[in-house]
Amino acid sequence: MAAITVRGLTKVYPGGVRALDALGLDVADGEFFALLGPSGCGKTTLLRTIAGLEAASGGTVAFDGGEVTRLPPGRRGVGMVFQDYALFPHMTVLDNIAYPLRVRRRPRADRHARAADAARLLGLAGLEARRPGELSGGQQQRVALARALVAEPRVFLLDEPLSNLDARLRLEARTRLKRLQRDLAITTVFVTHDQAEALALADRIAVMEAGRIRQLGTPEEVFRRPANVFAASFIGSTPMNLLAGTVRDGRVAVAGAELPVPDEARGRLGEGEEIVCGVRPEYLDYASEATEGAFPGIVSVVEHLGGSALVTLDGAGGAVHVVVGEGREPEPGAAGWAVPRPGRVLVYRDG
Ligand code: ADP
Ligand code: MG
Numbered sequence: 457m458a459a460i461t462v463r464g465l466t467k468v469y470p471g472g473v474r475a476l477d478a479l480g481l482d483v484a485d486g487e488f489f490a491l492l493g494p495s496g497c498g499k500t501t502l503l504r505t506i507a508g509l510e511a512a513s514g515g516t517v518a519f520d521g522g523e524v525t526r527l528p529p530g531r532r533g534v535g536m537v538f539q540d541y542a543l544f545p546h547m548t549v550l551d552n553i554a555y556p557l558r559v560r561r562r563p564r565a566d567r568h569a570r571a572a573d574a575a576r577l578l579g580l581a582g583l584e585a586r587r588p589g590e591l592s593g594g595q596q597q598r599v600a601l602a603r604a605l606v607a608e609p610r611v612f613l614l615d616e617p618l619s620n621l622d623a624r625l626r627l628e629a630r631t632r633l634k635r636l637q638r639d640l641a642i643t644t645v646f647v648t649h650d651q652a653e654a655l656a657l658a659d660r661i662a663v664m665e666a667g668r669i670r671q672l673g674t675p676e677e678v679f680r681r682p683a684n685v686f687a688a689s690f691i692g693s694t695p696m697n698l699l700a701g702t703v704r705d706g707r708v709a710v711a712g713a714e715l716p717v718p719d720e721a722r723g724r725l726g727e728g729e730e731i732v733c734g735v736r737p738e739y740l741d742y743a744s745e746a747t748e749g750a751f752p753g754i755v756s757v758v759e760h761l762g763g764s765a766l767v768t769l770d771g772a773g774g775a776v777h778v779v780v781g782e783g784r785e786p787e788p789g790a791a792g793w794a795v796p797r798p799g800r801v802l803v804y805r806d807g
Pocket of ligand 1: 469470471473474475493494495496497498499500501502
């Protein structure tokens, strides 16, 4: 197991696409680290460069302080799972899992014993003689995990390993992966474009945009305090409300409400400054009567989420979304107010 240190990592593909832009990152030994970002932001490139499957254009990668930037993949001690699993269709499950040991020229009996152990660990016992085409998607995914782990890598690299599973299987596989990583305590970098997956699995999350990291923190930190409008709009299963506001008389005028300037923004904002207020639908309460410091509007849409509902209020500054508890949903057409909970309104100047 190893800590990962990435410094000034740049990747420019032939043709000129700058997929990584002087990116720096520290992953702790045994940590479950998620790289989260939209398609094309450089997640796969970063993972492949850590693995040695892509050559860096600049910068360094080190495991436990020892530089590996110029080592071939086979000498880095990484186990990688690809988005499409990349199993060998003509080989049995056991031979697929044992493949990294064959590359390392381990004796046949040792290979088979260790591959059988890995198969058992991933719940594949009894399927060893099958070929990938005779397995379900979930079983294929577990073969890919077993193959990545069989040679006891120092670093475990996973590129969207759950994205090809249907919704129900994905949740099961997610829980199994979390348990596996915890039990093995293996340093893991997990790539995903799914914010819920990153929040559920990771010890820490790096939010990526255009080859750079825009925020790095624990799931609680990135959910509660997105550092910028990009992270705010990317994280959360209901979209964050991002409302244009102005600083007036030492208060924030936003979406028909007047709010005190949030503590952390006090002293940073000038009179007349245009800002963006961010507040999660989960951190607003619904009121059916006029309320001081609340966003007024007319209920336009009520969407049932199961256990709660997402209510859209059409107000002066556009739509405001509020999560309302079961049985408390208003009727469309009613006048309503979205009341921010104390300390939950964030102020951005980069919008
Ligand atoms: P992600 O995994 O976040 O979707 P990628 O790392 O695959 O992003 O891609 C980052 C950028 O690099 C994209 O603009 C993509 O088109 C480009 N890219 C990826 N692989 C190659 C390649 N082999 N040659 C040229 N451009 C590439
Ligand atoms: Mg990718």
